[in-house]
Amino acid sequence: MDLRPVIVMTGATNGMGRLAALDLARRGARLGVVARGRPKAVPSPSGSLRRDTPR
Numbered sequence: 045m046d047l048r049p050v051i052v053m054t055g056a057t058n059g060m061g062r063l064a065a066l067d068l069a070r071r072g073a074r075l076g077v078v079a080r081g082r083p084k085a086v087p088s089p090s091g092s093l094r095r096d097t098p099r
Contacts, residue, residue: 056078
């Protein structure tokens with residue numbers, strides 16, 4: 045079980061919020077991304093965060 049806290053972010057689908065989400069993910073944070081509507085969320089940035097961050 046992963047006991048790290050989850051950071052819930054709004055505005056992480058583009059711009060500065062996306063850059064902040066990428067930075068946090070690279071540092072090993074667990075992220076939950078909230079979008080205003082389905083078109084903003086799908087495809088979700090978590091897919092690209094997974095591609096852009098090392099495991």
